[in-house]
Amino acid sequence: MNAGYDTSIITNHHEAALTQARELRQLARSGQFTSSTSGFAPGLAQGNVVILPKSWADDFLMFCQQNPVACPLLAVSAPGKPILDTLGDDIDIRSDVPEYRIFRHGELSEETNDISDLWRTDMVTFVLGCSFSFEDPLMRAGLSLRNIDCNANVSMYRTNIEMNPSQYFSGNMVVSMRPFKPADAIRAIQITSRYPKSHGAPVHIGHPEMIGIHDLSQPDFGDAVPIHDDEIPVFWACGVTPQLAIANACPPIAITHSPGKMIVTDISNDTLSIF
Amino acid sequence: MNAGYDTSIITNHHEAALTQARELRQLARSGQFTSSTSGFAPGLAQGNVVILPKSWADDFLMFCQQNPVACPLLAVSAPGKPILDTLGDDIDIRSDVPEYRIFRHGELSEETNDISDLWRTDMVTFVLGCSFSFEDPLMRAGLSLRNIDCNANVSMYRTNIEMNPSQYFSGNMVVSMRPFKPADAIRAIQITSRYPKSHGAPVHIGHPEMIGIHDLSQPDFGDAVPIHDDEIPVFWACGVTPQLAIANACPPIAITHSPGKMIVTDISNDTLSIF
Structure with missing residues (x-):
């Protein structure tokens, strides 16, 4: 005891x-x-x-x-x-x-x-x-997750980030996106860095067009969520990526x-x- | 041996x-x-x-x-x-x-x-x-520092972030700013989190107007540096902050x-x- x-x-x-x-x-x-x-x-x-x-x-x-x-x-x-x-x-x-x-x-x-x-x-x-695995530590740290607040599936997008091909499998990365205020985005980067088995740190922040995403309101998978003017979209690699590789x-x-x-x-x- | x-x-x-x-x-x-x-x-x-x-x-x-x-x-x-x-x-x-x-x-x-x-x-x-102390680990990780590339003093700005006052000392935070491409900004957040004695993680990214900075080309201290369209300004707390508290x-x-x-x-x- x-x-x-x-x-x-x-x-x-x-x-x-x-x-x-x-x-x-x-x-x-x-x-x-x-x-x-x-x-x-x-x-x-x-x-x-x-x-x-x-x-x-x-x-x-x-x-x-x-x-x-x-x-x-x-x-x-x-x-x-x-x-x-x-x-x-x-x-x-x-x-x-x-x-x-x-x-x-x-x-x-x-x-x-x-x-x-x-x-x-x-x-x-x-x-x-899966990135859902780090949603719990993010919430325990006091961060709000828009997809959970909206009772929606997380927004996922095809990108222009090319995966390293194997003999048969190739394709571009799919990412999940969660919007945060800047200070919370910084905290989210710190926390998710601890979880490499859940995709780890984000692969991108702030400029979706740089990774080939031109309209955040039109996700390729999942649901769209509102993004406020004082928020930054934060993008994590997503396990839907293999589904594109399978298509190829x-x-x-x-x-x-x-x-x-x-x-x-x-x-x-x-x-x-x-x- | x-x-x-x-x-x-x-x-x-x-x-x-x-x-x-x-x-x-x-x-x-x-x-x-x-x-x-x-x-x-x-x-x-x-x-x-x-x-x-x-x-x-x-x-x-x-x-x-x-x-x-x-x-x-x-x-x-x-x-x-x-x-x-x-x-x-x-x-x-x-x-x-x-x-x-x-x-x-x-x-x-x-x-x-x-x-x-x-x-x-x-x-x-x-x-x-001082944030200069984490510039070495950032460069060892392959990141470019605009102030060093430009042979300039780092850009520093007064913000609207209020410090916790003591009996005599009070005032707003001064921050240093370094621009990075998004992936490098994420890496910079990870690396600087290790160094709390050098101000640690950034206090803000991406939306300077949210912390009271309206023109990045007009730093209050140090030199202006160019910021490219595909870069995000990253802000760290700065040890010039006490100079404002002394003025107060x-x-x-x-x-x-x-x-x-x-x-x-x-x-x-x-x-x-x-x-």
């Missing part, structure tokens, strides 16, 4: 988040939760999902290795293994994501809430860190999460921070 | 900087160096200087304690003691600053290169950390360094970084 220091508050917070993560995955599994996961299970890592046949997976692993800011790997499964032991309790990647996108020959063909019927023994799952690579089949609708893990972000 | 690791490069770099610091102080002492100290003795801390009679010094110490971002204390001397042992070898604060400003009853009355004739047994010296407090006498012309110490910045 630690005399004078009550750890139950921390324990209870973590337990509550774990309970919510597991409930959310169960609701996703049964098709009852199909929304953005932003703001859920605070303190626990959320992940982008890419599922590819083994014959494409090896080269996608190389793509991730060469683009660690956009594609920070939290887990890579063995072929055909749908249970992701290292990320939490009873995570079945075939059903526990709120919504999936199926790409056939690089084209988005459908969205679905369960991919059990598409599963094959050669399917390899990649889980990539044209594998016969690829499965991803739908933007903003992530796999919620049991991993505490604090265990992933670097300082 | 460390087999396989040659520390002489590090040692030689540090020794060269120490030699330059000591030569610069000797040249300042003899009146031969009267310029901005930016870029000199890379890796060693530089300091803002405030010298006050003991009857004012106690309240100024309180002012510094309440405003640690603008006024990070590196040293406070005993009354009447001009040699600053803790900051380096043979530092005489009466002569080793390239240029001094004498304030009488809050008004700037003269600039001089030696204050020996003004020294009194009740004079207390404050040395405050109106002590019969106060002595400071001239903006940009600092006391160069023997202290390695790396010993002052927090991570």
Whole structure:
């Protein structure tokens, strides 16, 4: 027993988040939760999902290795293994994501809430860190997140920032954007620098046109949010980036999460921070 | 002996900087160096200087304690003691600053290169950390500093940011400004966060009018530098702030360094970084 220091508050917070993560995955599994996961299970890592046949997976692993800011790997499964032991309790990647996108020959063909019927023994799952994971430390530091205040999905945009290509995969970076007052933007840079597995520090601030974004009110993914005159748009690399790389690579089949609708893990972000 | 690791490069770099610091102080002492100290003795801390009679010094110490971002204390001397042992070898604060400003009853009355004739047994010296100290780590990270590229003094501005007042001292913050491309601005925020004794992270980015600066081409202290369209102005708290507080407090006498012309110490910045 630690005399004078009550750890139950921390324990209870973590337990509550774990309970919510597991409930959310169960609701996703049964098709009852199909929304953005932003703001859920605070303190626990959320992940982008890419599922590819083994014959494409090896080269996608190389793509991730060469683009660690956009594609920070939290887990890579063995072929055909749908249970992701290292990320939490009873995570079945075939059903526990709120919504999936199926790409056939690089084209988005459908969205679905369960991919059990598409599963094959050669399917390899990649889980990539997500910027939602640093939203909790930003809020704990007193920063407001417009997407959460608006109950909206975060705004995401295609950019002109070229990724390092692998043999099959290439394309430009997708970024998420959150507007902040200047002092809060500085604080957000400090805080997110601690979380390289959640894309780390921003890749850009202030001049969206420099990265090929010409109208912030027209995001390519997610929802638009208001940006005030005294705010600066802050851009982080986004795990939707692989979806563009898949469109360029044209594998016969690829499965991803739908933007903003992530796999919620049991991993505490604090265990992933670097300082 | 460390087999396989040659520390002489590090040692030689540090020794060269120490030699330059000591030569610069000797040249300042003899009146031969009267310029901005930016870029000199890379890796060693530089300091803002405030010298006050003991009857004012106690309240100024309180002012510094309440405003640690603008006024990070590196040293406070005993009354009447001009040699600053803790900051380096043979530092005489009466002569080793390239240029001094004498304030009488809050008004700037003269600039001089030696204050020996003004020294009194009740004079207390404050040395405050300076943003020049983080210019070396910024350059080592590959960032260009416009003031150094232009061989100019850094641009400094009065702001509308109010300091926390002490009994006698009050006023608004002075900031230094350096323009960077967005990605470099992000990196500069990360790097300078490590150096709280050199004002730490910026206090503002991007919207100078929000902090009361209406024309970047007209700095209140130092020199104007060009800012390009694809750059963001980044603002750090500045150790010239006390000079405004002195103007408000109106002590019969106060002595400071001239903006940009600092006391160069023997202290390695790396010993002052927090991570």
